Amino acid sequence: MRSRPIAFWLQLGFTLLVCAFLIVPVCLSIMAGITANYFVGIGGGVTLRWIGEVWRLYADTIFLSLRIALACLACTLVLGVPAAYVLARRPGRIARAIEELLVMPVAVPGLATALALIVAYGGFGDFRRSWLFILVGHVLFTLPFMVRSVLAVLCSIDLRMLEEGAASLGARFHQRFFGVVLPNCRSGILAGSLMVLTLSVGEFNLTWLLHTPLTKTLPVGLADSYASLRIEIGSAYTVVFFVIIIPCLVLLQRFGATGRPRTRKAKP
Amino acid sequence: MATGGEGSGAGALPLRSRRGRTTPSLRLTGRREAVLLAGMLAPAAVVFSAFFLVPLARLFAIGGSGAAGWSAYLSVLTNPAHLSSLVSTVLLSLAVTAVTLAIATAAGLFLERNRFPGRSLLVALLTFPLAFPGVVIGFMVIMLAGRQGLVGEVSRALTGERLVFAYSMTGLFLGYVYFSIPRVILTVMASAEKLDPRLEEAARSLGARPWQVMAHVVLPALKPAFLSAGAICFATAMGAFGTAFTLATRIEVLPMTIYTEFTLQANIATAAALSFVLGLVTWVALALARNFAGSSVAAAG
Numbered sequence: 124m125r126s127r128p129i130a131f132w133l134q135l136g137f138t139l140l141v142c143a144f145l146i147v148p149v150c151l152s153i154m155a156g157i158t159a160n161y162f163v164g165i166g167g168g169v170t171l172r173w174i175g176e177v178w179r180l181y182a183d184t185i186f187l188s189l190r191i192a193l194a195c196l197a198c199t200l201v202l203g204v205p206a207a208y209v210l211a212r213r214p215g216r217i218a219r220a221i222e223e224l225l226v227m228p229v230a231v232p233g234l235a236t237a238l239a240l241i242v243a244y245g246g247f248g249d250f251r252r253s254w255l256f257i258l259v260g261h262v263l264f265t266l267p268f269m270v271r272s273v274l275a276v277l278c279s280i281d282l283r284m285l286e287e288g289a290a291s292l293g294a295r296f297h298q299r300f301f302g303v304v305l306p307n308c309r310s311g312i313l314a315g316s317l318m319v320l321t322l323s324v325g326e327f328n329l330t331w332l333l334h335t336p337l338t339k340t341l342p343v344g345l346a347d348s349y350a351s352l353r354i355e356i357g358s359a360y361t362v363v364f365f366v367i368i369i370p371c372l373v374l375l376q377r378f379g380a381t382g383r384p385r386t387r388k389a390k391p
Numbered sequence: 392m393a394t395g396g397e398g399s400g401a402g403a404l405p406l407r408s409r410r411g412r413t414t415p416s417l418r419l420t421g422r423r424e425a426v427l428l429a430g431m432l433a434p435a436a437v438v439f440s441a442f443f444l445v446p447l448a449r450l451f452a453i454g455g456s457g458a459a460g461w462s463a464y465l466s467v468l469t470n471p472a473h474l475s476s477l478v479s480t481v482l483l484s485l486a487v488t489a490v491t492l493a494i495a496t497a498a499g500l501f502l503e504r505n506r507f508p509g510r511s512l513l514v515a516l517l518t519f520p521l522a523f524p525g526v527v528i529g530f531m532v533i534m535l536a537g538r539q540g541l542v543g544e545v546s547r548a549l550t551g552e553r554l555v556f557a558y559s560m561t562g563l564f565l566g567y568v569y570f571s572i573p574r575v576i577l578t579v580m581a582s583a584e585k586l587d588p589r590l591e592e593a594a595r596s597l598g599a600r601p602w603q604v605m606a607h608v609v610l611p612a613l614k615p616a617f618l619s620a621g622a623i624c625f626a627t628a629m630g631a632f633g634t635a636f637t638l639a640t641r642i643e644v645l646p647m648t649i650y651t652e653f654t655l656q657a658n659i660a661t662a663a664a665l666s667f668v669l670g671l672v673t674w675v676a677l678a679l680a681r682n683f684a685g686s687s688v689a690a691a692g
Contacts, residue, residue, distance in 0.1 A: 130601075134501040141498045142516050145569060148531035149520070151541060161539060202438055205431035212428055223678075225435075228443055230677045231670035232630025234646050238653065238666050239446035242453050259442050266435070283419070290419060296427050325524035327633040332653075342633070346526045349637050354539055361530055372522060376515060 153365070155358035173359035177348075181360060184344035185367070187254060191340060192323040195261040199319050202262070203269035204312060208304055210270070211277035225270055228263040233328025236263060241332060254338045260329040265322050269315040276311030277304075313378050321371040325364075341367070447670075450663045457660025464664050473648060473665065479560070480645040484628035487564060488621050491571040495620070496613070498572075499579030514580075521573040525566075525633020532566040532638060533557045558639040566634040571627065575620040582616035583609075615683070622680030626673035645669050 155161045159168040206225075210218045228236055240260060245251050285307065289299045305312075327342040334343050341364060348357045455461040467473045502514055523531070536542045537557040546554035556562055586609065594604045632646040645665065653662035
């Protein structure tokens with residue numbers, strides 16, 4: 124390339140090194156997941172045997188994780204979007220305090236939240252044993268991401284002018300909300316939804332204490348396989364996890380990025 | 392992020408029209424409107440209170456209900472095992488924060504200020520592990536430095552001795568740095584993008600050397616980003632559980648101590664008190680940073 128200063132190449136080298144630190148283990152685990160024997164290496168042959176093994180042992184954890192993630196998305200949409208709208212409509216001290224409270228489940232370690240749920244509701248046996256118990260934890264943890272994502276977009280548009288315009292034309296409350304507010308915060312809802320799905324599928328800190336032997340999610344199964352099975356199966360399971368999470372992350376990088384500049388512009 | 396509104400309290404005032412005249416907009420401020428808005432906040436408020444605030448209050452009460460009574464809350468300072476676990480967790484988290492900030496600042500600044508082919512791919516790869524859960528991070532560390540890991544293979548080929556450090560504090564340190572790099576790089580890049588290039592120009596025209604520009608202009612301007620990213624880093628390392636759980640249950644960090652107290656010893660009161668204290672520490676760290684540096688969203692893994 125044209126004369127770049129030597130500092131450029133040094134920094135590039137460093138950045139590549141950091142990148143290698145992050146990506147090499149991912150590649151290693153993908154390799155281990157599809158080789159016949161990790162000791163022998165890739166030369167020993169490529170196989171889908173371990174993936175099949177994972178499917179046999181852990182298919183139900185995958186479905187449960189997907190079910191919880193979708194249910195969690197539904198809950199955060201129903202609870203979070205209206206809440207974000209209210210916070211955007213009535214900004215001020217109280218709104219800030221409410222937002223601060225809502226973010227607490229993210230600031231407080233999942234272990235503490237899970238213990239709190241157990242001491243409060245562990246006695247309700249049927250609830251404790253069902254997947255809904257895990258869902259509650261996930262909703263608490265992901266709700267702030269939905270609220271903040273939507274709120275950021277709502278604060279970046281002239282909500283009052285839009286609503287006032289609609290109201291002066293005779294639109295009622297629900298017409299304004301569904302016809303004006305929701306379409307205008309699409310990008311925030313999309314970014315928030317992707318975030319919720321990604322976080323819910325990968326949540327472990329809360330889930331480990333909330334799960335029962337019959338309600339194992341994917342990350343719980345992962346921990347299980349890392350601890351007790353051979354490295355190839357753990358790796359193959361991790362590959363399955365990557366396959367589920369990568370589309371979310373790619374979409375998030377694309378749409379999460381388009382949401383951000385709009386919020387920045389809104390700053391006075 | 393402009394999230395909480397500007398705190399002007401404009402919500403209660405009638406709308407101001409373009410010409411600066413005040414038009415009464417009863418439709419948007421009336422009593423009916425207020426009731427409807429309250430109704431929209433209610434579901435979230437109910438769920439949040441029932442499943443977070445009430446359980447947390449219960450946790451607080453249980454923490455004081457054990458054999459030791461309310462002094463359980465001091466056990467993190469008085470019980471030598473708990474104290475040493477707290478100290479090592481804090482030291483670990485501080486080290487993770489410092490190292491991650493250094494690495495991510497170097498890489499993030501470089502990526503933000505240079506354009507070259509493959510740059511966006513590099514950014515995508517560096518932020519890729521953003522949403523890995525702690526267990527997967529733990530497994531990545533095992534892949535690197537575990538019994539069958541890369542570091543072991545390389546060191547055996549070079550020196551004949553297999554280097555294995557995944558299942559220790561060092562492994563945990565590596566895992567938390569791994570976990571934190573993506574989000575700190577994102578924060579640094581977002582903040583560096585907003586720097587005014589004229590300031591650096593001015594410093595250079597006054598004769599400052601590159602390192603002086605860096606030390607006196609660029610890094611001080613990034614301080615808010617350092618504070619918020621550092622606090623997130625610290626809080627996550629304090630409270631994370633999955634990585635330690637995957638690597639070894641013997642690593643004495645506070646979340647593992649809490650877990651052991653709860654499951655093996657069935658010492659629920661102590662576990663409750665400790666986790667309440669831990670939650671308080673991480674929450675205060677994040678709240679302080681937000682006050683100093685503006686708001687930001689944290690994600691524990």
